[in-house]
Every structure is written in C-alpha cells, then in structure tokens.
Amino acid sequence: MDIIIIGSGPAGVSAALYAKRAGADVTVITRGSGALAKAERIENYFGLAEPLTGAELEANGIAGAKRLGVSFIEDEVVGLAMNEDFTGLVVQTPGLACEAKAVVLTAGSTRLAPKIPGLKELEGKGVSYCAICDAFFYRQKTVAVLGEGDYALHEAEILLPHASKVMLFTNGKEPAVKIPDTIEVHKEKIIAVEAENANGMERVSGLRTEDSAVTPVQGLFVALGTAGSVDLARKIGAATDNNRIVVDGEMATNVPGLYAAGDCTGGLLQVVKAAYEGAVAGLAAAKYVRSRK
Amino acid sequence: MAVNVVNKENFKNEVLKADKPVLVDFWATWCGPCRMMAPVVEAIAEEHPELKVCKVDIDENPELAQLFNVMSIPTLAAFKDGQLTGTAIGYQPKESVLKLFA
Numbered sequence: 001m002d003i004i005i006i007g008s009g010p011a012g013v014s015a016a017l018y019a020k021r022a023g024a025d026v027t028v029i030t031r032g033s034g035a036l037a038k039a040e041r042i043e044n045y046f047g048l049a050e051p052l053t054g055a056e057l058e059a060n061g062i063a064g065a066k067r068l069g070v071s072f073i074e075d076e077v078v079g080l081a082m083n084e085d086f087t088g089l090v091v092q093t094p095g096l097a098c099e100a101k102a103v104v105l106t107a108g109s110t111r112l113a114p115k116i117p118g119l120k121e122l123e124g125k126g127v128s129y130c131a132i133c134d135a136f137f138y139r140q141k142t143v144a145v146l147g148e149g150d151y152a153l154h155e156a157e158i159l160l161p162h163a164s165k166v167m168l169f170t171n172g173k174e175p176a177v178k179i180p181d182t183i184e185v186h187k188e189k190i191i192a193v194e195a196e197n198a199n200g201m202e203r204v205s206g207l208r209t210e211d212s213a214v215t216p217v218q219g220l221f222v223a224l225g226t227a228g229s230v231d232l233a234r235k236i237g238a239a240t241d242n243n244r245i246v247v248d249g250e251m252a253t254n255v256p257g258l259y260a261a262g263d264c265t266g267g268l269l270q271v272v273k274a275a276y277e278g279a280v281a282g283l284a285a286a287k288y289v290r291s292r293k
Numbered sequence: 294m295a296v297n298v299v300n301k302e303n304f305k306n307e308v309l310k311a312d313k314p315v316l317v318d319f320w321a322t323w324c325g326p327c328r329m330m331a332p333v334v335e336a337i338a339e340e341h342p343e344l345k346v347c348k349v350d351i352d353e354n355p356e357l358a359q360l361f362n363v364m365s366i367p368t369l370a371a372f373k374d375g376q377l378t379g380t381a382i383g384y385q386p387k388e389s390v391l392k393l394f395a
Binding site for chain 2: 123237
C-alpha cells in the first residue's frame with residue numbers, strides 16, 4: 001500500500017484527495033466521526049452559501065473522496081511502528097497489521113491524561129505511554145494498564161508475555177471490549193499513583209484506589225479511550241511538544257514517511273487549517289512515495 | 294567525535310570518571326524511537342566536543358539500566374562529575390537534549 005491516512009476529518013479527507021489526485025494509492029482508516037461531527041453549525045468555511053452542520057460537512061467530504069476512489073476502512077488504530085527493515089510503516093488495528101510507504105496522522109487532538117496525582121511526576125519512573133517500547137523493563141513484574149477499550153487491551157496483550165501479572169484499571173468505567181481471563185480487571189477509580197524510593201530515585205510502587213486500598217504494581221501503562229495522533233506519534237519516535245506533533249513546512253515529522261495534519265499539530269482548531277494542512281501532507285506523502293519507487 | 298559504546302565493565306571509567314559532562318543514550322536494537330534518536334545523538338557527538346557522548350545497549354547491560362532506574366527507552370541521561378544530573382525520555386530533538394546541559 002502507498003499511503004494510509006489515519007482519521008477522516010477535514011485534514012484526513014483533504015490529505016486523501018490530494019494524495020489520490022497525485023497518483024498515489026490511498027486508504028483511510030477511521031473509527032468514525034471526530035470533532036467536526038460535534039459542531040452544530042459551520043458558517044465560516046469557504047464556499048458555504050448556507051451553513052451546514054459539522055456532520056453534513058464531514059459526510060460530504062467523505063463522499064467526495066470515495067467518488068475519487070479513496071478506500072475507507074472503519075477500524076480503530078491501536079499501534080504504529082516501523083517495519084522490520086525500516087523501509088515502511090506498519091499500522092496496527094485490533095485484527096490487522098497494514099504496511100504502507102507513508103502514513104498521515106490526522107486523528108485529531110487527544111485530551112490530556114487524567115489528573116491523577118503522581119501520574120505526570122512518575123512518567124519514565126514506572127508510568128509509560130508505550131507498551132511496545134517499555135515491556136522489556138517489566139519482565140516478571142506486576143503491571144497495570146489504565147484504560148477500558150481496544151487500545152488498552154492491545155497494550156495489555158503486549159505486556160502479557162513479559163510481565164508476571166497484568167491488570168486492567170478502568171478508572172470507574174465499564175470495559176468496552178471483552179477482556180480475557182488472563183488479565184485481572186479493576187473498576188475502582190484511582191486516586192493516586194504511589195511511589196517508593198529506589199537507588200535514591202522515585203519509582204512507581206502501587207495504585208491507590210477510592211476505597212483507600214493500594215494495589216502493588218511496578219508499572220502503569222496509560223491507554224485511555226482510543227489512541228490519539230500524539231499517542232501513535234510517541235510510539236514510533238516522532239517528536240512531540242506539549243501534546244502536539246512537531247512538523248515542518250511540508251507537514252513531515254522527523255520519522256521518514258510519517259506526516260501529521262489538523263488538530264494534532266496544534267494551532268487553530270478550524271476546518272480551514274485542517275484542510276490546508278491535509279492538502280500539504282497529502283501532496284508531500286505522494287511525492288515521498290514516488291521518490292521511493 | 295564519535296559516540297562511545299560503553300558497557301557495565303567500562304561505565305565507571307568512561308562515564309563516572311570522565312573529565313567533561315557526559316551524555317548517555319540508553320537504547321535497544323528493537324526500539325523504534327531509539328533508532329530515530331541515533332542520528333541526533335551522533336550529531337551531538339560531532340558538533341559538541343565539550344561533551345562526551347556514550348551509548349548503552351540495555352539488552353546487554355540490564356544492570357546499568359536498573360542502577361539508573363531506566364524504565365523507558367530511549368532515555369537520554371546527563372552526567373556531571375560522576376553524578377546523574379538529568380534525564381529526558383522518549384524521542385527528543387537536539388535542542389531538548391542539549392537543555393540537559395544548560
């Protein structure tokens with residue numbers, strides 16, 4: 001596959017249109033509607049004689065891209081990595097791994113991690129956002145994954161062969177997917193990440209829940225809801241800054257073949273900005289793919 | 294200057310007893326973000342002779358990772374006069390790595 005676009009908002013669809021028209025083979029993977037669909041009225045975008053709802057504008061965009069031959073897959077992306085020989089990118093969904101020469105991340109901005117005391121302070125000291133990167137450090141240790149959906153399950157499954165015990169903490173939510181018996185589910189809310197002192201440095205020792213009990217864990221992997229653009233960028237080693245992806249003038253990240261556009265790059269959270277960035281990213285990705293042939 | 298490959302045998306001499314500040318890149322072959330980090334670390338070694346730049350393969354030296362509580366890679370660690378003075382986790386652009394020595 002030439003180009004996979006993750007997300008089907010104005011950035012993703014514009015990227016798809018421009019890449020397709022530049023001759024690339026383009027597939028969009030989307031988990032359905034995003035931020036745009038929640039907008040009640042759009043009347044500040046070029047060419048609208050009458051206001052449209054966000055959902056209508058989004059549906060029109062997708063219909064236009066389909067008409068040009070862009071294929072759409074409705075699925076959730078849970079992982080992003082380089083392939084074995086570092087010549088392409090692998091997009092992982094719960095059931096499928098697809099390889100592409102280039103990927104455009106347009107899955108919107110992610111909400112920030114919940115304000116649990118200790119979570120931010122202990123990042124890199126037992127709190128991790130990437131199971132594939134850090135599972136190695138938790139061989140024969142007890143770990144917890146914070147989350148409730150496919151993304152959390154995917155992270156837990158990466159940890160299972162390494163850790164001695166993997167628990168899923170849903171932080172007050174019901175699990176959104178079936179969790180296998182090998183993973184112990186805890187639904188209590190977490191009120192603090194506890195730390196201990198080891199070699200003069202702090203390190204995660206347990207999770208304090210609302211019932212005041214402390215469950216001993218040595219690692220906590222954060223995977224709430226669905227993986228956002230920034231989560232996926234971090235897994236592959238793209239530079240991020242304050243919850244946005246760092247891109248150059250062609251919307252390229254520091255990872256060869258990886259582009260980002262729309263809300264995930266920061267700045268104005270507007271359709272017009274997303275559409276522009278998508279167009280630039282789509283063209284740049286198509287040019288990159290041509291240069292690799 | 295080139296990047297020095299250090300291990301558990303020579304860490305003390307190469308890093309802790311170095312006569313200038315040392316940047317240590319804790320990495321592993323299977324870690325994608327570490328592969329992205331490598332050219333940045335090499336560029337720092339070339340452009341900053343006032344620093345000594347080293348890398349530690351954590352698969353071969355798990356003791357060193359444990360000693361410095363490295364639990365996430367890539368971890369970029371700054372050492373001055375034998376003391377760990379700061380760390381940065383995950384892929385970092387050059388400027389962020391250099392801030393460890395500011």
